[in-house]
Amino acid sequence: MAAAAALEAWQAVSRRRRRSAALRPRRREAAAVAAAARDPGAQPEVDGGDVLRRIQEAREDLLISDFWSSALGESDVAPGSVPEETPVTGSCRLKCVCYGVGNFATCIIARNQLAFLLLFLEECQIPRSHCWVYDPLFSQLEIAVLSTLGVVVLSENEEGKRSVYGEPTVFYMLHCGTALYNNLLWRNWSIDALSKMVIVGNSFRGLEERLLTRILQKHYPYVAKILKGREELAFPQTSQYTDVFNDTSVHWFPVQKLTQLSTDTWAFREEPDYQDCEGLEIIRNKTEDPSATDLNPL
Template sequence: MAAATAAALESWQAAAPQKRRSAARRPRRREAANRSLEAKFESDSGVVLRRIWEAEKDLFISDFWSSALETINRCLTEHLEQLKAPMGTLSDIFGNLHLDSLPEESDVAPDSIPRETLVTGTCHLKCVCYGIGNFATCIIARNQLTFLLLLLEKCQIPRSHCWVYDPLFSQLEIEVLNTLGVTVLSENEEGKRSIRGEPTIFYMLHCGTALYNNLLWSNWSVDALSKMVIIGNSFKGLEERLLARILQKNYPYIAKILKGLEELEFPQTSQYMDIFNDTSVHWFPVQKLEQLSTDIWEFQEEPDYQDCEDLEIIRNRREDPSATD
């Protein structure tokens, strides 16, 4: 019995160091695997940032950029005038183009892009971007993102004052956006964001119609709408494409606001035809809004889209567990 016990003890003592060495090796393998994943992630984000920088260079020197900027300038000038912004503010915003030269390529390296600092000026526009898509893999989405970045620079909107969301963003894309300095929203708002009295540009290219309808509902007052600018799908185009009864039933806020807005179409060029087609700048003159009937403003029922076919937005499942994509 003693001999058997001694043999078992010797066997355990011989095996124990091997177990300790095995246990010690496993964390090192995990650490190595983690380092490998981190290195690959940094490499991937560097590739995406480089592609954004290259797209930005091409867009910046294009005729489309200068023409689109002129269109936005015309709209924002009128928009700011109705907000009684000082004339000096308009000069501050549009008088000096801060994109005389683009950043060097090294500026878009993952470790070298500084977050944009706040700018001085008397008019503090904010920006919200919905539905820009998977810019890491899609060239259309990437060009739309680069346009947004240039627009923020031109309008002197700090990137930290630009909120971005798309339910399809990958973790890589979220990290790239964080690196670029914009604020990535963590929750699907379905477009239901109130501006809370702050002049705001909404950048919503090729978004579902319900997203625009939700946004209008969330800001359904003369005061709020007069402080908004929407760059996105042409409302006139929506009116032309949809049957009147469908527009009024499923998207009532768009139907009701058509007589209360001004719209300027984006220029069309062959180079960016598929990227910015059917895009307009919309703003809401106080004079037009005040001419709408009282009944229009009293209707404030939240959209639910229960009977709406082909709903082109992804619902917030936490609020609506039964919602489908």
């Protein structure tokens, strides 16, 4: 049901096409930019206002791009890709969790990814207060900007180990390390929880092709085990956003596929530790692992 809800919301985007409304800056964003312009001596506000302005420009560019129009029409490209489940009612809250968007204040790729997230929230009618965001690399300025935008900035590095808590949830995690996806799947390793989850992130098909089978099964067992229980729809590729959304897919986990997995699949529930995993692309929670290094990206 959750997968149907998220994907139905995505389909609804292509029907609404509320471009004029999305092009208008939100009042708080516009006010922040205006306040910064009135007081050039207040450096933190000036920087924050400039970042907000650049995010708004990224949103506007994205809206008129071939990529955005193609992304909205994804469901038309792959008929039958939406699970044949009863859509959830309007009383069911759809949440969003964003991991690893990066330093959007200085990186244009990260800024475009954040702009897409904001548009996605608007078009799927997910309140920004129902969106939780985290990246261990966020600066204090970026945390302040995100707070101004109205999303919730998490204070703790969850390492992706967040439960859906029985509510349909979209996880937006572009270009993240494989361990982050593995941790997320482990935390929600049940038919009920996984069927309530949609992941927008690295192509699992791509992971399967790039990693040796023994490496995938040893270090990322939950990713390996879910490959036959998921549906995947690749993002469209356009020259303008090649570096931003490359190797990105929408993943969901239909109940009918999950129930076909063996009993042994669900019996294995060991928490990942990655102690002998080389090249681990994740920043560990230092409160849990004092020896962890933060040299690798989330």
